[in-house]
Amino acid sequence: MHAVVSPPVLHANPIKADPAIGPSTGRWQRGWQSLDARWFQIAFLLSFLLVGIWARDFALRPTQVLLAVAAAVLTQVAWQWALDLPTKRQWGGYLSALVTSLGLSILVRAQSDWVHPLLALLAISSKYLIRLGPPACKSHVLNPANLAAFVAWAWLPGAWLSPAQWGSESMLALWFVALGGLVTRRIQRWDVSLAFLSAWGLLLAARLLWLGYAWDPGAAMWLQQLSSGAVLLFAFFMISDPMTTPQHPRARMAYAALVALAAFVWQYLLYRPHGLIVMLFFCSWSVPLWNWAWPRPRFEWA
Numbered sequence: 001m002h003a004v005v006s007p008p009v010l011h012a013n014p015i016k017a018d019p020a021i022g023p024s025t026g027r028w029q030r031g032w033q034s035l036d037a038r039w040f041q042i043a044f045l046l047s048f049l050l051v052g053i054w055a056r057d058f059a060l061r062p063t064q065v066l067l068a069v070a071a072a073v074l075t076q077v078a079w080q081w082a083l084d085l086p087t088k089r090q091w092g093g094y095l096s097a098l099v100t101s102l103g104l105s106i107l108v109r110a111q112s113d114w115v116h117p118l119l120a121l122l123a124i125s126s127k128y129l130i131r132l133g134p135p136a137c138k139s140h141v142l143n144p145a146n147l148a149a150f151v152a153w154a155w156l157p158g159a160w161l162s163p164a165q166w167g168s169e170s171m172l173a174l175w176f177v178a179l180g181g182l183v184t185r186r187i188q189r190w191d192v193s194l195a196f197l198s199a200w201g202l203l204l205a206a207r208l209l210w211l212g213y214a215w216d217p218g219a220a221m222w223l224q225q226l227s228s229g230a231v232l233l234f235a236f237f238m239i240s241d242p243m244t245t246p247q248h249p250r251a252r253m254a255y256a257a258l259v260a261l262a263a264f265v266w267q268y269l270l271y272r273p274h275g276l277i278v279m280l281f282f283c284s285w286s287v288p289l290w291n292w293a294w295p296r297p298r299f300e301w302a
Helices: 023-034 037-055 062-082 091-107 115-129 144-154 170-186 190-210 215-226 229-237 249-269 275-284 287-293
Strands: 009-011 108-110 159-161 298-300
Touching (some): 037 170, 062 091, 062 115, 091 144, 115 144, 144 275, 229 275, 249 275, 249 287
Antiparallel strands (some): 108 159
């Protein structure tokens, strides 16, 4: 089977020449800018995972991580070669599998070793099996790591989510913001993260005011809820996925606010767990409609 010719796309990491930069510095800068942003995501997620295992006592075995990585990469290999995609011989064709396997390892815990590789297989396969949208920006609908987390929570016995294990330490929050901000800037999706955090912060503040909290301890509670590792991980590494968010800038911001509102209702009005994970899964199905209403060329990794 041969790959269909892709429509016009937007590329990440545009390189602009600067006449004030010398040859050697210019080569270094161009090399830095030309790096695929997913290398940064992999490095950051791996660092978060290692910090979590060593400093936060994650209930996660190295075998589960290795199995998740192996299953994700092998599944990506199988689909790339079965569909005869142009990226099947390139490293860039398999970076997303590493991002997905590290993301689900951070979020999912399980009693058995088979859970993580099964989730990796389902998550990667969903990119090729569930694709919707107008021709100019048709893409996979579900963020793979989000799908894996949702399936683990909703359907798999002996599996659960542990996004709260990160805690709310200020230094860890700053680490997430700094590194996540770099990644979202490089993939041109900083507006999604900013819109989500703004909407989520306003909703949390409104809830505290409604409950009658004074400035002290209300402000401290608000900051702790907004700067938790789980929220920042979600904002910078999940909802900002350029392949599963609306392509139009204003549509992206409205979509991010919608996810925040839905998650707030689920978590604080219906008193159900994992509002961000659950509502992103359901809201993702609306992205093709956003793209039909406000079409733009599909994002592609450079």
